[in-house]
Amino acid sequence: MRRPTLVAALGVVVLLGGGCGIPAASDVRVDGKGGTATEAGAVNGPGNEPPTRTASGSVNEAFVRNFLSAAAGEPDRAYERVKAFIAPEHKSRLQEKKGSEVALNVVRLREAVYTLNSDSTTTVKITVQQIGVLRANGTLAPPVATETEYEFGIRSAALNGAVNDERAGLYIFDPPNVLLLSDAALRRYYQDESIYFWSSDRTRLVPDQRYRPLAVPEERRVNEVVKWLVGGPSDWLRPGVVGLPDRTELINNATGGNGRWEVNLDMSGDDQNGIDQLITQIAWSLGDLPGQLELKIRNNSLPVQDLSERRNSAQLYPIAESPQRFGLYEGAIHPLDFGSELSGTVPLAPEANRNIVSADLAMAKEQRVLAALVVTGSSDGRRRLAVGAGAAPVSVPFRSTSEYSSMSRPVWLRSVDARPGRGLVVADGQLYRFDESARMYRVPLNLPADVSAVAAALDGQRVALIAGGRLYVAAVNLDGGGVSIGPPRQLATSLTALTAVDWGSEDQLVVAGSVGQPAIYEISVDGALETPLRTDLGAKVNHLTAYPTNRIVRVPSGAYMYEANGVAYRSSPFERIEPGRVRDIAPVPAGVRPSNPSAPFFLY
Template identity: 25%
Template structure:
């Protein structure tokens, strides 16, 4: 066993008592140098303020456009305010607005006063900890304006900031903060959106957000290896050689394994803002005595634990028979394998470790079978008029499936690999309507599903007694993504969806719902019926004419892998 994993295992049992709180190799020693505080620094040039002859409608529009820049407490937006309105609380909230919005008069304007109504579509809010909470709804805000020194200025700004989606993308950085799966003790990414300016304070802000614990989306599912009482002993700073200095205090009595997990959380998180070297201190002394300077590569084994193995093939079901898929090459049907011969398959998925395969047999109704590839497949007791394609947990220790679109089934395996029903509360999912597809994330702590034709995501909370609950369920882009059929995980923080509608027939969606990116559909013939996605592998979809591939080698267009309707593909997991 390598040294990082040995250290990790040393503290696994103790992790459960911790609260949910708050790159090249580097030399193990370096000369101590004076610290340089990470300060505000020079930000980008501010957007222009209002012109001398700006009318009330354009004034409010300009105010919204300028609010995208958070530099110096939204100094650009404050140029649109009267002197008396400079106490505007810009930090009260951050509403994300769709690109197109209107400004109209709420009633006929006077000579020196007017009320401008801002009308648009709210996509959601970015909370104080930088997480995005989707909340699609029409929005109308009345903004009072008046003449000051002969020029129109805003004297009744809305509480908080209203920022267009495009300006969020331009002025905020998407950052993965890392927390911990309390059962598997592996890193779990939690998306945050932090203002780019001032850039030099980004590492300090990342550390501060880590101390605050997981976002609401992962509340109750992920935990932090950083105890609740921990705080910064001094400002996060950087030494002249570029090493980030993080000095913590009140850590308590942590063993080496717990310290290793804590260090992994901080180092992997600040690496997201281009920090390559970190010195972690506990009341001024090295947090890890044998590793005074850390980098992302220090925790490579831990970070990459859930990466799919490239040697395990995908499986494609053509005319009821499973065929292996490596890259874009289809192998011969597996129809001669024991337990597979004579079956009429409607789907087949390998476990992430390649040790087992789960299939849906459609002879005499649908039934879920599982076993070793090349060996006999046994029944699981899961049968129904309809069964979704199965989904494996990262370890291969759990298998999920949706029966008759209204019952989510969770199977676990004993020491002899016999499947058995396991406790699961998925009522927050099934309450949203018929479920046509469901996929466990590759880090095992989230679930994505298509319910009533719309995309929903939730967190998966597992208990030490073997139970599981799907919680914090959210619907993503309900207004834009409709008539969906299928979903899969492109990465730990990104989903791929496909459906019946010509618009957004194939799309990529961030797990928090902020980003939506349609994928070109040239050569495809909607409606689409299946999608398969995995990191580093081509995107696969099935349309009316067969199975198609879209990857780096396909030159921006879809390439047919297998003709015929009803072809179903699935990558391991």
């Protein structure tokens, strides 16, 4: 091993993540499904396998990084890959599990301390944040382990204590008795994908995030996706969706090639509508994979389906055009004009467009506009919700709720049919659902703190919540005309003191909080993957809205807007929203300072 310096002998601290090393200014976003899991030039092959034990030579930091990547890949070989890093006399300390019991503890590294010992070994202590458990079925379940530190040793693998043999590499001794995988390795060696399950009322498809090892050959992709569908949805999503019929099994493996795939299922029932929905479900779950699907039920072939045609004929979401930007100016909604972007007209009658604090406008079936407005109350600081619906421009009388001390921005749960609109809003720390008549019903949540914000996914079947400054996601069940929320799942994130959230894509949230200073991050729906979007805000974000990128309407990524310290901003390109961007306002008299636009939002 290399001769240590005095500093190394006393211990070397390496900082890993946790906000360290983030530039003072950034406006970064990862586009597309593949962007968060692969690096440029990555293809199926050896580059998608984690490094071997000797790849790092005798460099401690690189060896530990590779050790925390070793479990990545196909689950049935995870223990074999990790044990290759462990000294022979210590391999038995890692107790193996088989099949579906193989699970990887995904951690976010905070700090690593390397201490050189008198016997030329090194003690390593890593500080981590537990993110979740990556199961063999590609789901990332909530974390089970509670450890914030792991300690183990490193020694030379050279025979007979020989030194300076770089080829021998290093070994781990006294290893942790769990399979550890760093979040960086999850990003590097897995493809994050969405598969889809039908909502509980079977009206729409709902995304469910999974991770597929990049080491799995592309020709096995269909087989892996069908196995995931047969296995059912993620635990947290289960209250809002339905799986395949009980006892459904895959007969042999899905086979195919050259653009044609055969899937044979042992599935109960001969309901043609259910089978047709299953074909749509498989087509969307295979992403953009082209070609033909031959589905068999108990060896009985069904008509061959073209995957691309099926996706085109069964759209995921009820949207057809790019979003329009609006904001508030002196208590009224106005269009925001950014040149080449589509800019519409306010779909409210003038008498309804006043005294507004925040709003959500949504396009519903048959060109109906759903309007939910938080307006000022009878006394300073009080708020009430005003709701209206109809063809644009929506006119009064708007129906209003009782007054509350505080009220979040409301959100509509988007529907694919003509049912009356339903939405969610936080009032005085409690979550409520509301309808088009402005009737509010409390939604029970088993959370340890008051709720401060709610955001709804484009599918209308998933919500993100902030409670006590922490981030949660939950499934929505719309059966029976009401709205019930499944058990919320808390997400691990580097951000603290969260203030605002919205959905940035099918499986990504845009979240405002703090990393020592106010910041906005993009965070995956399971909390595993996070990307700093802005870290130079200078003030706490009190309002945040995003347009969720999706597979129906393609718009430039990074479409979010926010307000901090009374000033509104937009992203991509980043700029302050000046009064000159606000349409249809009266000229400001000379010498008078114009008001700042506030509470921007998207209409789509």
